[in-house]
Amino acid sequence: MIIDTLYRILVRQIFLLLILLVSLSASAQEVNCLVKNRKAEKLYNDALELLYSGRRKPAFDKLYEALKVEPNYVEALYELAN
Structure with a gap:
């Protein structure tokens, strides 16, 4: 017991x-999952500012640049898919 x-x-x-x-x-x-690369983060933030101002083509270019620097940057991939 x-x-x-x-x-x-x-x-x-x-x-x-x-x-x-x-x-x-x-x-x-x-x-x-957090991005460690400051350059990719800056490119992403610049892209967001461009998106908010309605400039889609330059924003997408910045997002692609960020992905070249940091290929697993999920937020950048999400913005491109969105």
């Missing part, structure tokens, strides 16, 4: 620990 109770407590703790580790792993992956 006591062994069964201890076993259940141990299984619960292991289960909670696994859930914690999985959630921490998922949140750590979000941080890796």
Whole structure:
């Protein structure tokens, strides 16, 4: 009886620990999506300003430049698709 109770407590703790580790792993992956390249970020911001002013062609050129510098720049890809 006591062994069964201890076993259940141990299984619960292991289960909670696994859930914690999985959630921490998922949140750590979000941080890796941030752009580290300042040049690509500046090109992206310039493109947004051009888009807001209605100048689509130059904005798309800036977005393509940003993607040349940082090929995995998700925000730039999104703006091009949008």
